[in-house]
Amino acid sequence: MIKISYKLPDQKDLEAMIGIVGKDYASNNKAITASYLAKSVMGLESQIPDIVIRPKFVEEIRKILIYCSAEKIPVSPVSGGLSGGFSCPTIRPGGVLLDLSRMNRIIEIDEDNRYAIVEPGVTIGELWAYMHKNHPDWAPPVPDGAPPASTVMGDAIDRGFSLYTSSTGPQGDNFMCAEVVFANGDVLRTGSWALPTAKPFYKYGLGPDIWSFLMGSQGAMGVVTKVVVKIYPHPEFKTVVVWGMSNPYDMQDLTLEIQKQEFGIAHNTVMVQGGNYPLVMARWPKDKVPHDYEFFKEMGIPQWWMNFECWAQTQEELDYVTNRINEMAKDFKKNRAKDPDSIKPQELHPKQIASRLKKPNKIAIPYALWEAGFLFITWYTPWPECAHFSEMYCNAMEKYGFPPVMWVASIERGRQAICMPIVCFDSTDPKSLEKVQDLNRETTEYGLKQGWLNYRPDPYIHIQAYYQGAMYWKYLRAIKKLLDPAGIMHPGRLALP
Secondary structure, eight states: OOOOOOOOOOHHHHHHHHHHHOGGGEEOOHHHHHTTOOOBBTBSOOOOOSEEEOOOSHHHHHHHHHHHHHHTOOEEEEOSSOOBGGGSOOSSSOOEEEEOTTOOOEEEEETTTTEEEEOTTOBHHHHHHHHHHHOTTEEOOOOTTSOTTSBHHHHHHTTOOOTTHHHHOOHHHHEEEEEEEOTTSOEEEOGGGGSTTOOSOOSSOSSSOSGGGGTTOTTSSOEEEEEEEEOEEOOSEEEEEEEEESSHHHHHHHHHHHHTTOTTTGGGEEEEEEEETHHHHTTSOTTSSOOSHHHHHHTTOOSEEEEEEEEESSHHHHHHHHHHHHHHHHHHHHHTOSSGGGOEEOOOOHHHHHHHHOSSOOTTGGGGGSSSEEEEOOEEEOGGGHHHHHHHHHHHHHHTTOOOOEEEEEETTTTEEEEEEEEEEOTTOHHHHHHHHHHHHHHHHHHHHHTOEESSOOTTTTHHHHHHTHHHHHHHHHHHHHHOTTOOBSTTTTSOO
């Protein structure tokens, strides 16, 4: 096992950072450094940084990384969003946390080439509002369900999901080009952007594609300072079609039949997402709402359901899409469903549809009300296996005393499923944290045997995936050593030095 020793930053190091960014933007004040600590949302493994630095310019980042490489001080970059413990240091000393929220320029919107160029600190709320005002016919790839304070870049480079993921693919597919600063201070532009005279119109660039091995690197390879993401038309005609059912298998199979239609149907279903009734239950404090299904059944909430959010350029096109979805659901109910009696259309009030269509939204935030914290443990599976995953994980959550909250969404017209158990727990209770880790460890062992992938590997539990993909891990470490020979970039986050 590789062991690397890191320096605990001292006053001299703080003064060096102040010399780079100014006294207002570098601090080792314990109240400030502790305010960045979180053990929820995306990750539990987190430590308090020793210094927080808030650069504004690429040149400042270059100088910081060159200095920290020479001094062996770890650096954890964060775009400024709401990743919780996921973006914090994982080791002690925590070193420098590089808060990029001051880099918040919307640099360019190109409607003809259909991309937006933004800096790390641009939030989805800011970009959405800017485009709504200045480019109302176009929609940026903001993540559906994430609050307005989350960042565009954080979701894009972590290959998350956007408001039209079911139609266009995972957020990584909406990514075009980037500018990244490596630990030695080199500044690289990827894709067609590598050519100084070129627009960032082509993702794959000059020969072999360099950027793809940086996607999902969680700050462990370098600091991304600009990102280019696709934008898509934002048509006037929209609605939401919902079908309910009693089990995840009918949810899975009906959705797959609709998504396999592809042209003229599935391409119009920009966001196809569903789940189970605890998604509703866990949005209130646990002592304020009944936990049994009968209460929610009387409210008209099915045990499982799937929403099809449809966009179209004309009312005629929208009517065709929604009618076709409903016809296919009726045929599935009649001929192939496991529990046909439970399969029913869900009539939504216009206010419900308007609320669902509103972007950005704050769908995720209430899950913190159940106790005192929540954790997304997100997996990718083949779509025909998402019901198996959902059944397994719900049983495991109940075994450990957590409500079985499960959200599932179609990626690229049912080619993959993003399955997201939402673990609602008491983040103030160490025993509750231990139970979350035990749940995570047990389900990871099972999931990897099925060939499922956790899309945000944490440094301790999901290292199991690297052990099984040993050759992949070998070359991942080789790339890390090439780009970050001193091992200062977010050490430990990807189970890498």
